[in-house]
């Protein structure tokens with residue numbers, strides 16, 4: 001029998017800064033060599049559990065533990081953080097907080113410098129992991145100048161070079177493009193099998209993690225473990241839906257066709273799932289759905305013409321680039337990590353100046369407008385909320401834009417409270433921001449921008465790090481703003497489900513410019529574009545192909561059905 005790697009024995013935990021415990025009576029054993037996925041709604045305590053495994057709690061974050069946590073035979077409370085770090089390598093959801101080096105290479109080598117590894121060996125290992133993760137060309141760059149996905153991979157390489165017994169990933173997919181996400185999950189699986197290490201993954205993107213085998217799924221809710229099952233057993237229960245977590249998309253399609261999950265076999269993958277008369281039942285369902293309609297034409301809001309830009313010493317990211325964003329668009333901008341999506345939004349908001357070209361907003365030439373003037377019309381919400389937050393209290397942060405514009409107090413109070421309610425943050429309004437989870441912080445930054453009533457909202461990964469319930473409420477909220485208030489949305493995203501279900505138009509950015517500008521379902525049924533832009537086909541496409549149905553019609557019908565359900 002295999003030995004335990006991690007044992008939680010009747011563990012309760014309370015942060016010193018919190019009035020109530022965050023974890024309640026956690027009993028959990030993870031054996032050496034196991035691969036375990038931890039899922040649960042935002043704020044359910046997943047990262048807290050992770051911090052008890054790598055010793056950040058109690059060594060760096062103060063709080064009260066009762067019960068006992070043992071990692072590789074060591075009591076977490078009495079072992080030193082250094083000893084624990086030799087056993088547990090952690091990749092965090094917020095890679096910025098992990099960087100210490102001046103260059104990407106130094107950063108990756110940091111853990112080994114601590115262990116006094118010889119120079120030559122260090123260089124080889126850094127090169128090897130950087131190449132495996134596709135960041136070999138960024139080794140000389142400052143970690144701060146990397147794109148979101150490149151940062152995530154740098155953090156991952158920094159942990160992998162250290163070769164611990166336990167690898168802990170806290171939302172490893174959050175910033176990765178779909179193809180890189182797939183590769184990371186395959187890479188984690190490969191490491192797990194080759195090195196025999198224990199792997200613990202905390203992640204909201206269940207379907208993507210389950211693309212590779214997982215031994216067990218631990219489900220958390222409100223600080224407790226409410227399920228500890230094989231993925232097969234878990235997917236057959238309605239538990240995920242009941243607690244506001246998302247099932248894989250192919251299961252939603254099966255559900256629409258009225259198939260009972262208990263009648264299925266091979267449920268953990270779209271490639272293996274079977275049920276009696278599956279093909280016929282899906283086909284019958286599709287025939288009964290109304291025919292797909294194309295969206296109507298819209299008027300231009302932002303016209304970008306002949307834009308050229310490259311960072312000093314870097315390659316040209318945009319070369320005679322044209323794009324028109326229409327009034328009322330719910331536009332998804334997708335493409336490979338590092339292709340220039342964030343840079344494009346910075347060119348629009350004025351944080352970065354173009355080398356040449358013109359941008360017209362309505363009838364205003366943006367070149368005549370300061371960053372602040374642009375911010376009145378164009379709201380920009382960054383990928384990492386920590387980079388946007390400057391105040392200690394939530395209310396003050398959300399009020400900041402209005403305060404800076406000299407708005408009177410009564411109006412500020414009304415607008416801030418409105419925005420907080422819309423974003424589900426009203427109950428927390430007097431909390432310090434530091435006590436919020438990543439997903440909650442993200443909503444604070446969105447609330448701040450909404451108080452300014454912008455015409456165009458640019459959202460860089462609006463739902464990264466949020467569970468499905470918050471994701472859905474955020475996206476419905478954005479969709480409602482788009483439909484009812486006519487706010488145009490530019491969504492920069494790697495989330496193909498978000499794009500399919502909420503965007504009305506997708507622009508696929510490639511290294512040579514726009515690869516495709518089309519309806520979302522169209523994009524994901526074009527294999528060459530998927531490959532070129534590092535996207536990933538959805539499980540609806542795969543299911544349709546397996547069942548001999550038209551992938552575009554099938555995908556469009558499932559999505560149309562979902563949209564309709566949302567609007568009743």
Ligand SMILES: Nc1ncnc2c1ncn2[C@@H]1O[C@H](COP(=O)(O)OP(=O)(O)OP(=O)(O)O)[C@@H](O)[C@H]1O
Nearest residue numbers: 015022042043044045046047048435436437438439
């Ligand atoms: N450093 C901290 N100090 C005080 N309270 C904290 C701290 N970190 C987290 N909490 C609180 O603990 C609760 C659980 O947070 P945690 O980050 O563990 O949840 P999570 O399940 O990982 O959420 P998410 O999916 O949003 O990342 C939250 O309500 C949060 O307010």
Ligand SMILES: Nc1ncnc2c1ncn2[C@@H]1O[C@H](COP(=O)(O)OP(=O)(O)OP(=O)(O)O)[C@@H](O)[C@H]1O
Nearest residue numbers: 145146147148149150311337338339340341342343
């Ligand atoms: N300040 C900077 N100085 C130099 N190079 C930069 C800077 N910011 C970004 N880059 C580089 O420009 C390229 C485009 O980065 P950008 O962040 O726009 O990509 P992205 O498409 O948003 O990526 P991701 O999907 O990973 O977030 C990357 O190769 C990045 O390393």
